[in-house]
Amino acid sequence: MLKYVGVWINLCILRLDGKLSSNLAFGKPAAMSTVYNSISTPARAVDGNHRTGLFFSLCATSKYGDQEPWWMVDLRGYFHIHHIIITNGADPYFAAQGLHSFTIDVFTKNPIGCALATPVQCYNRTDPMGRGETVQFQCLSPVIGRFVRIKKWRMTNILDKLVLCEVQIFSTNAIDCAPLRFFHRILGARLNSTNVIISDVDDVMHCASRCGDGDCLAFNYNQNSQQCQLISTSAFNDSKTMTSSWDYYGMDFC
Template sequence: MDIVFNNNEQSCCNGDVALQEDASYTGHATNESVLQQIGEKQELLQTISRRQIAFTGHVIRKGRLEELCLSGRVQGKKATGGQKLLYLNQLKESTGQCAIRDLWDANLALNKPAWMSSVYARASVSSAAENSVDCHLGTNWFHGVCSSTAENDRSPWIVIDLLGQYEVHNVTIYNREDDFSERLHDFVIEIYRTNPSRCSEASAVICKVYSGVFGLTGNVQCESAVLGRFVRIWKPTTLNYQDVLTVCEIEVYGIRPDSCAPTWHQGVRGKYLLSPGAATFPQQSMVTCFHLCVMSETCVGANYNGGSNECQLISQPKPTDTVSSNQDWVFFGDDLC
């Protein structure tokens, strides 16, 4: 069952929702009524600020004429222009941000769920996947700040759930520096819209195929911007049984797509995701349940029980969450298929 939220410019104002299965059904609810149910307010000014920030970050990262127009600076000893960084100063004031870097360089991977194909087992040193998304930029593996797969894992990978669909532009990787840095080589950065660990049918779009030994720290630019929620770094070939995948920190940068762009999700009948902390809303219609999720900035999935009309909104799914089967339930989101 495909569930389509037609959030294009025409329907963005009235919030039409269509469920497509054997037949289509359209339910209507105003944005105001939905926001009242989930306890959120309309934040037009914040939306405008976010779009200003995304635009500014996109332009300034280019480092060419567009940056000069905004910053009023050129390379050299003598500054150019009269009022330096006027536009950026106004943007900082309106958004309340202190550092210009904070406006657009938000690390999308920071403290997000992460997991690996295997975990290197050593009692005295942590090699867990979450080490690579904790903002600790140490690169000595023996300090327990890196993530490593197990020996004999001949196709190792690590996945980060961004908890939202983003347009990914680049990925910064911190390699192990104390020893064996050459093990980070010949890898692929893939972007998935659907969870590749829970859905065998999930298809990847390639951000970058990296050939050779990576080095210590570097920024990997995607060949083109890629839309997705799950970022996977995969080493398809290992040289020997000790050629593990080790990364000490991963930073992912990109922007949210336009909120009025069409959002496509799939509904999975007969399954639901047991996610602790899910918000429960009793006595809701299926349309309203899924609409509540779309209207919330943090919701990434929903369980709906057609028998009890119970709606569960999921914001923080974990790789350890379990999947249960029950024909009364429908799961909506990108975690199952």
């Protein structure tokens, strides 16, 4: 059984400079509850192509019958989410089942790997978006998080689906703060990632410091060999191994 031990959070007095980032979601890893076909993949919503396409061929689309469809992107960093821009599908055949009744939620933990992950709601939309319409949704206040999920909470009929042709995410820049890092310690576990940098260190604090100095998001630490594995680009399909010699520090599972 995984055991949660502690939380390290980088805290600071935050001031926002009012300037917005570039699109944080572009090219980042994305996942969906179900995928309509091999063309309408989750990545379609973050490929920078704003065209809506015939039969949603250029859009991320869920399957028929998915009664709680969701789409999520890993921003591979922790940001103060300011607003999200969403482009709806335009194909007339599916127009009646367009984007409606959905929430935009932000997580610090990966809800796929951690069922206990708690979202902070950025926005709740009830009425439908227009066919091919692009709308900006602004959070009531900047929400700190790494994972952004769009989820439908009501389906109108069996033909209803979640369709996202493009999702853009922007943050408000923070000053007087070091880059945010969130590490939860999981005893006896290791994240198996293909993107690992191995570093020899003196102790776990040295490993954490190495992670904090770069673009690292998580790390594995072996207390016996003092080996430090820095993980900068974890993926939704990364697996975990239960092993007594390793501990995992990060937010990809709990």
